Amino acid sequence: MLSYVKRQGKRIWMLTVRELRIFIRRPLLVFCMLIAPIFCAIFFSTMMSEGLPQKLPTGLVDEDNTSTTRQIVRILGSMKTTDLSRRYPTFEAAKEAVLHGEIYAFMYIPKGTTQAAISSKQPQISFYTNDAYFLPASLLMKDLRTTSEMTGLAITRETLRAKGLTDKQIMGVLQPIVIESHPISNSTLNYSVLLTNCIVPGIVILMIMLTTTYAIGMEWKKGTQKFVYHDMAGGSVPIFITGKLLPQTVLYVLQFWMMYVYLYKVLCFPCQSGLFPMMCIGVLTVLAAQAFGLVMFGIFAGQMRMSMSASALVGVLSISMAGFSYPTTAMSPLLIKLSWIFPLRDYFLIYSNQALNGYPIEYAWQPILALLIMMVVPLLFIKRYAYAINHIDYVP
Amino acid sequence: MFRELIESWWHDMKEVFTDIGVLIFVIAVPLAYPLIYAYVYNTEIARDVTAAVVDDSQSNMSREFIRKIDAAPEMAVYAKCTNMAEAQDLMMKREVYGIVHIPKSFEDDLRKGKQTRVGVYCDVSSMIYYKNLLLPCTNASLEMNKLIRVEKFKNLITDREREVAMQPVKYQHVQLFNPQGGYDSFLLPPVLMLIIQQTMLLGMGMAMGKTREKNRGYALDLNMHLTHPVSVLLGRMMIYVPLYILLALYMYTVVTQMFTFPQLGHYWDFVGFIIPYVIDCCVFGLVLASLLYRREDSILMFVFMSVPLLFMSGVSWPGSNLPDFWYYVGRLFPSSYGINGYVRLTSMGASLKDLHSEMTGIVIQTAVYFVIAMLITRLQIIRVEKGRKLGIDNARLKYDKKLLEE
Numbered sequence: 001m002l003s004y005v006k007r008q009g010k011r012i013w014m015l016t017v018r019e020l021r022i023f024i025r026r027p028l029l030v031f032c033m034l035i036a037p038i039f040c041a042i043f044f045s046t047m048m049s050e051g052l053p054q055k056l057p058t059g060l061v062d063e064d065n066t067s068t069t070r071q072i073v074r075i076l077g078s079m080k081t082t083d084l085s086r087r088y089p090t091f092e093a094a095k096e097a098v099l100h101g102e103i104y105a106f107m108y109i110p111k112g113t114t115q116a117a118i119s120s121k122q123p124q125i126s127f128y129t130n131d132a133y134f135l136p137a138s139l140l141m142k143d144l145r146t147t148s149e150m151t152g153l154a155i156t157r158e159t160l161r162a163k164g165l166t167d168k169q170i171m172g173v174l175q176p177i178v179i180e181s182h183p184i185s186n187s188t189l190n191y192s193v194l195l196t197n198c199i200v201p202g203i204v205i206l207m208i209m210l211t212t213t214y215a216i217g218m219e220w221k222k223g224t225q226k227f228v229y230h231d232m233a234g235g236s237v238p239i240f241i242t243g244k245l246l247p248q249t250v251l252y253v254l255q256f257w258m259m260y261v262y263l264y265k266v267l268c269f270p271c272q273s274g275l276f277p278m279m280c281i282g283v284l285t286v287l288a289a290q291a292f293g294l295v296m297f298g299i300f301a302g303q304m305r306m307s308m309s310a311s312a313l314v315g316v317l318s319i320s321m322a323g324f325s326y327p328t329t330a331m332s333p334l335l336i337k338l339s340w341i342f343p344l345r346d347y348f349l350i351y352s353n354q355a356l357n358g359y360p361i362e363y364a365w366q367p368i369l370a371l372l373i374m375m376v377v378p379l380l381f382i383k384r385y386a387y388a389i390n391h392i393d394y395v396p
Numbered sequence: 397m398f399r400e401l402i403e404s405w406w407h408d409m410k411e412v413f414t415d416i417g418v419l420i421f422v423i424a425v426p427l428a429y430p431l432i433y434a435y436v437y438n439t440e441i442a443r444d445v446t447a448a449v450v451d452d453s454q455s456n457m458s459r460e461f462i463r464k465i466d467a468a469p470e471m472a473v474y475a476k477c478t479n480m481a482e483a484q485d486l487m488m489k490r491e492v493y494g495i496v497h498i499p500k501s502f503e504d505d506l507r508k509g510k511q512t513r514v515g516v517y518c519d520v521s522s523m524i525y526y527k528n529l530l531l532p533c534t535n536a537s538l539e540m541n542k543l544i545r546v547e548k549f550k551n552l553i554t555d556r557e558r559e560v561a562m563q564p565v566k567y568q569h570v571q572l573f574n575p576q577g578g579y580d581s582f583l584l585p586p587v588l589m590l591i592i593q594q595t596m597l598l599g600m601g602m603a604m605g606k607t608r609e610k611n612r613g614y615a616l617d618l619n620m621h622l623t624h625p626v627s628v629l630l631g632r633m634m635i636y637v638p639l640y641i642l643l644a645l646y647m648y649t650v651v652t653q654m655f656t657f658p659q660l661g662h663y664w665d666f667v668g669f670i671i672p673y674v675i676d677c678c679v680f681g682l683v684l685a686s687l688l689y690r691r692e693d694s695i696l697m698f699v700f701m702s703v704p705l706l707f708m709s710g711v712s713w714p715g716s717n718l719p720d721f722w723y724y725v726g727r728l729f730p731s732s733y734g735i736n737g738y739v740r741l742t743s744m745g746a747s748l749k750d751l752h753s754e755m756t757g758i759v760i761q762t763a764v765y766f767v768i769a770m771l772i773t774r775l776q777i778i779r780v781e782k783g784r785k786l787g788i789d790n791a792r793l794k795y796d797k798k799l800l801e802e
Contacts, residue, residue: 043707044707050717057716101740120564125566127568127570128569133714148567168510181516181526186520206700305417305691305692316702326436326524329442363489
């Protein structure tokens with residue numbers, strides 16, 4: 001028994017060493033396994049380093065230009081999201097500026113607004129947003145709306161002051177119900193926490209699937225699959241695959257861990273669960289993604305290009321399917337069911353249960369089970385692999 | 397030279413159109429991928445995001461507030477819980493994405509003319525949950541505040557002034573473009589432009605890998621006598637450019653109309669914009685493809701780039717807030733200009749005149765990448781000549797030896 005384990009261990013070791021030699025000769029593989037994910041981690045975290053976009057260029061068309069309308073400018077100027085430094089003489093000029101991408105939104109105060117407000121004629125001010133740019137438009141909409149609301153109330157406040165009400169009483173009249181928002185675990189609404197935490201693992205998962213199918217398919221391409229299978233792996237598919245993928249597994253797991261240290265210790269993103277559970281989830285995710293690649297290769301037995309193309313399709317699509325940008329729950333019922341087979345979707349659910357919200361892990365049993373099932377599915381393909389090794393040649 | 401151009405074009409044409417792997421990337425993917433994406437985002441707007449309500453007040457006014465938020469299309473009251481712990485349990489199970497907590501003193505405070513605070517607790521694993529829960533609550537509060545103000549004003553001022561005092565200045569919000577605020581109308585136009593660039597890179601990279609594999613590592617066919625880099629490049633461009641102009645027209649007409657994406661721009665403005673963009677992508681592809689040595693390498697190299705490129709274009713993350721470094725890195729890729737130009741054209745109805753900065757970028761890029769591609773091809777021609785002097789068999793031997801080492 002012991003000698004059997006020793007013999008198999010030696011086989012895996014030999015294959016691993018051979019695999020490492022291949023890595024050295026193919027810089028592109030190293031690029032994919034190391035440089036691309038690190039690049040993405042740095043790219044996304046530095047790109048969104050300000051968290052919530054601030055000082056978004058916004059325009060103002062103030063045809064009225066009185067002390068009251070200048071107060072609007074002051075209110076807007078005090079808001080973090082808005083940068084109200086651009087003035088336009090007319091509505092058309094502002095719209096033109098939107099068209100040229102100079103501003104994302106503008107506020108329009110027509111002539112005579114103050115006069116009309118004072119003489120109780122209820123004038124109207126407007127704000128315009130460019131929703132072709134989703135994020136800045138929805139952030140600015142919030143600011144501009146609050147300002148518009150406050151503008152009107154400023155005038156009412158003066159009336160009430162004149163009637164002799166105290167400031168506290170005035171607030172009870174002006175804004176009786178206050179909505180207090182509590183974004184759980186991400187109180188500053190940091191977009192980097194939201195996106196970097198999910199996109200970077202998404203790209204690593206994509207790379208895992210691609211390099212899995214690439215590394216295995218390479219044997220067919222070089223025509224060495226029979227040699228490796230019979231002479232090195234002793235005719236065993238699991239040994240063949242373990243030996244080929246073990247170096248990648250180690251590399252990717254280390255990368256997930258490095259990423260967690262970077263995100264949770266260096267950038268101090270919320271990690272309610274602590275580092276250890278996330279590290280375990282990292283291992284689980286790497287194995288599940290590799291299993292996914294293996295299944296793809298099994299389905300397109302021996303066809304490297306097709307299995308890589310399919311992995312690429314799933315990998316890129318999973319960034320949409322995961323549901324951190326557009327919620328999966330809002331998609332069609334068929335897609336909601338299908339979403340379970342995307343490793344990134346499951347990862348996202350476990351991550352938000354653990355690191356983001358710090359809930360008890362048993363609430364995430366479904367995605368964990370999904371990843372575990374994904375890990376054993378390749379076992380169904382052992383026979384197909386053996387067949388592919390012995391009977392199917394590389395198709396360009 | 398002209399003869400060489402035709403020869404080289406015909407040769408590459410045969411190579412591309414007999415290679416199913418390349419054809420998948422340059423025909424099947426551009427045809428199918430827009431449809432897949434449109435299907436994923438088909439629902440456009442997330443409706444009825446579920447929330448739990450903890451109503452400690454149990455009063456007429458709190459019930460009115462709940463009715464109002466439940467009626468909003470953005471959210472739906474999924475459960476009424478007796479305490480926060482119960483609501484939190486639903487949240488952990490992901491049955492609800494937020495909790496609205498109405499305090500015990502809600503109605504009392506309002507009657508006494510004091511401010512009262514409604515807590516909205518949101519799961520922010522997706523910002524859309526947050527947005528969809530906060531908006532109806534804010535709207536409901538503003539609406540109720542207005543009515544409460546009317547009540548309060550009863551004693552203070554006359555009936556005639558009341559309506560005005562309630563809201564001395566009215567305001568309106570106009571969504572200039574993408575008026576439904578649909579997620580697909582926002583994301584799909586950029587994705588279409590990205591698909592053009594990325595699939596072209598994938599296809600060209602794969603074709604290049606094939607040439608190198610067939611010709612023992614050389615980027616040109618050893619059996620052809622090519623001398624002019626320009627004719628080689630033009631020959632390749634004459635395959636991809638017309639093909640992708642057709643595909644772009646398919647995206648602009650069939651895909652856009654099938655899923656009713658915005659299509660404000662003028663048709664001829666689109667044509668005038670897309671031809672330079674496709675040429676730019678093609679020239680850029682010629683440069684990048686020359687780095688690849690094996691067929692499948694293009695998949696490893698190009699697929700992951702799509703996501704960072706989408707962000708570098710300044711559409712997902714506001715371009716005004718991109719750090720300078722990433723902004724200029726983004727300017728190296730045709731997609732950054734293509735995406736912005738196309739969004740402005742279709743979603744915002746800009747004309748070619750308005751796209752001045754994008755067009756300038758595209759033209760400069762095309763010129764620079766063409767010169768680089770020419771230099772690379774020149775080098776390749778010299779290398780092939782050298783190889784031929786050694787004798788094709790010797791040249792092959794050299795490459796075979798390299799292969800065997802692996």
